[in-house]
Amino acid sequence: MAYDRNNVFARILRGEIPCKKVYEDEHVLAFHDINPQTPTHILAIPKGEYASADDFSQKASDAEIAAMMRALGRIAREQGVAETGYRILANTGPAAHQEVAHFHIHLFGGRDLGGMLPRR
Numbered sequence: 001m002a003y004d005r006n007n008v009f010a011r012i013l014r015g016e017i018p019c020k021k022v023y024e025d026e027h028v029l030a031f032h033d034i035n036p037q038t039p040t041h042i043l044a045i046p047k048g049e050y051a052s053a054d055d056f057s058q059k060a061s062d063a064e065i066a067a068m069m070r071a072l073g074r075i076a077r078e079q080g081v082a083e084t085g086y087r088i089l090a091n092t093g094p095a096a097h098q099e100v101a102h103f104h105i106h107l108f109g110g111r112d113l114g115g116m117l118p119r120r
Contacts, residue, residue, distance in 0.1 A: 001093060001101050003051040009102035013047060023075050027067035030075050030107075039110025040079045040086070044071055050103040053092040072107060081109030087116075 004010070011017045012029070019031035022042055030044040046064055050056040056065070076082040086109035091098040 001051045001055075001098070003049045003055070004101045005049070007100050007102045009043075009045050009100055009104060010049070013045070022078070023071055025067060025071065027064045028071040030071060033106070037106075038108040038113065040081050040108065042075055042079065042107040043104050044068060044075065044107060045102060045104045051101045052098060052103055053090045056103040068105065072105060075107055076109065079107075079109065081107075085109065085113070087113050 008017060012019050012031070019029075021029065021031045023030040023044070027047055028044055029047060030042050033041040033043050046056060046060065046068060048056075048060060048064060050060060056068075060068075072088055073082070076086050086107055089106045089108065090104065
């Protein structure tokens with residue numbers, strides 16, 4: 001999956017599209033999802049141009065990777081879901097239904113999230 005510099009998250013990073021920001025540092029921007037699936041639904045994106053989790057894991061610096069994980073923990077605490085529980089999810093590629101070719105992690109919480117995947 002190639003990086004598209006005109007994807008919606010790249011446009012948010014450039015300030016072309018507004019977002020409801022909850023966190024920002026040198027490497028990460030996090031904001032409320034415009035179509036929340038749970039009471040707390042935050043998207044965390046790296047500021048670098050990474051198309052997927054695979055791309056991020058190969059090319060991001062140690063500082064960028066650490067910043068993403070630290071941001072997710074801080075956001076969960078600030079949103080009040082750290083104690084009750086939350087889920088982080090990153091879809092990678094077409095089979096996982098990744099909709100935007102910019103690596104992003106969903107943080108879900110605010111209710112019982114049920115099982116991860118239906119049993120087959």
